[in-house]
Amino acid sequence: MAILWNNKRGATRKLLHLAGALALATCGAMPMAHAADPYWVGVTGPLSGQDAQYGEQWKRGFDLALDQINSNGGINGHPLSYQFEDSRSDPRQAVAIAQKFADDKRILLELGDLSSGASMAASPVYQRAGLVQFGFTNSHPDFTKGGDYMWSTAISQAEEQPLLAHYVTKGLGFRKIAVLYLNTDWGRTSKDIFAKAATADGAQVVAAEAYQPNEKDFRATLTRVRSEQPDSIVLISYYSDGAQIVRQARAAGVSTPIAAVGSVYSPKFLDLGGPAVNGVYTESNFFPGDPRPEVQSFVQRYRARYGADPDTFAARAYDAMILSAEVIRRYGADRAAVHDGFAKINDVPSVIFGKFKFDPQTRRVAGAKNLELVVKDGKFALWDGASAVHTP
Numbered sequence: 001m002a003i004l005w006n007n008k009r010g011a012t013r014k015l016l017h018l019a020g021a022l023a024l025a026t027c028g029a030m031p032m033a034h035a036a037d038p039y040w041v042g043v044t045g046p047l048s049g050q051d052a053q054y055g056e057q058w059k060r061g062f063d064l065a066l067d068q069i070n071s072n073g074g075i076n077g078h079p080l081s082y083q084f085e086d087s088r089s090d091p092r093q094a095v096a097i098a099q100k101f102a103d104d105k106r107i108l109l110e111l112g113d114l115s116s117g118a119s120m121a122a123s124p125v126y127q128r129a130g131l132v133q134f135g136f137t138n139s140h141p142d143f144t145k146g147g148d149y150m151w152s153t154a155i156s157q158a159e160e161q162p163l164l165a166h167y168v169t170k171g172l173g174f175r176k177i178a179v180l181y182l183n184t185d186w187g188r189t190s191k192d193i194f195a196k197a198a199t200a201d202g203a204q205v206v207a208a209e210a211y212q213p214n215e216k217d218f219r220a221t222l223t224r225v226r227s228e229q230p231d232s233i234v235l236i237s238y239y240s241d242g243a244q245i246v247r248q249a250r251a252a253g254v255s256t257p258i259a260a261v262g263s264v265y266s267p268k269f270l271d272l273g274g275p276a277v278n279g280v281y282t283e284s285n286f287f288p289g290d291p292r293p294e295v296q297s298f299v300q301r302y303r304a305r306y307g308a309d310p311d312t313f314a315a316r317a318y319d320a321m322i323l324s325a326e327v328i329r330r331y332g333a334d335r336a337a338v339h340d341g342f343a344k345i346n347d348v349p350s351v352i353f354g355k356f357k358f359d360p361q362t363r364r365v366a367g368a369k370n371l372e373l374v375v376k377d378g379k380f381a382l383w384d385g386a387s388a389v390h391t392p
Helices: 053-071 093-104 115-130 157-171 184-201 219-227 239-253 267-277 293-306 312-331 337-343
Strands: 004-006 014-018 022-026 039-045 080-086 107-112 132-134 174-182 204-211 232-238 259-260 281-284 345-349 354-357 371-377 379-382
Touching: 039 053, 039 093, 039 281, 053 080, 053 184, 053 312, 080 312, 093 107, 093 115, 107 115, 107 312, 107 337, 115 132, 115 184, 115 371, 132 337, 157 184, 157 232, 157 259, 157 281, 174 184, 174 219, 184 204, 184 232, 204 219, 219 239, 232 239, 239 259, 239 267, 267 371, 293 312, 312 337, 312 345
Parallel strands: 004 022, 039 080, 039 107, 107 132, 174 204, 174 232, 232 259, 259 281
Antiparallel strands: 004 080, 014 022, 281 371, 345 354, 371 379
16 A cells, blocks of 8 residues: 655645555655756555554654755755655565566655564565665664665664663662563564573573464463562553563563563553553653653654654654655655765754764764653653562
């Protein structure tokens, strides 16, 4: 499913259904002073399926960025637009979309996919086409090793999982940890890095249980975990499966404290988990309560438009579109110029990093610090440093 986004004054957004399955829409920001051809960015990510909430948050962040870019004259008089293709975060779909974008010479760079696995499956297509693949949520350490056209603003799992381990062991004081993890390349890699870091911090991983992405019943897994008498459970999950695990754990009388990787940081985790997720510890590179002026400006504009607080995925999408526009503005509107521009770009404002600058060797942005959070009264809140309650 493809969605084309552009902006025109006075026009309402329209969703045109093609053959009852394909969707085409135009939206975005304010009109340009003259009708110049738009510059196009391709996006691949989930708009349907169990991860669709992430795609919806992306769209909100993208559209807020387009409002800002296009209402200020666009890019040298050209509006910026994006074409969003629904991959469902399926590697096979991601590859097919990559070929479509590679063949469409309008597309100057690509953003996505949500999961590292889907992105990495498509990376060879983008590398061969000379089209930058900007995996702004792709944290797998090997993602940017796929070629010099792969770039990411996501903290790699090699950086993020040790931060989670330090939070769980040094901050919360847990020593006997059970890990439940998605049985995907991302999940397995994250589990291995977390376990190594937790062990180095003096803790012991007493159980490590994998589960399938489509798994719904975790009761047998939780029974096995409980038999090991951990003082904490760590989830390497997305929001949907993470919320389901917590609900089933609490319903089964498992009161052990639970921490989760930052991918659960989404309003949907709270909606799906209900009261059961109160007390869950997690982390994020972005939090709307961050007092930095650039964060508060973004949060206020987001609230005014959507009537809610942004999550990490909206903030990452906003940052990614702002950075993409600036690369095109500074270095040129063709694929080769975009590729070279990613290696040179710096000092672009970011709500997550403060300022963007890539390491040209790793092709990642370094310097983000995780904020430690806990769910209180149905909302995410900054962790106050208080000791966790050990209830194995």
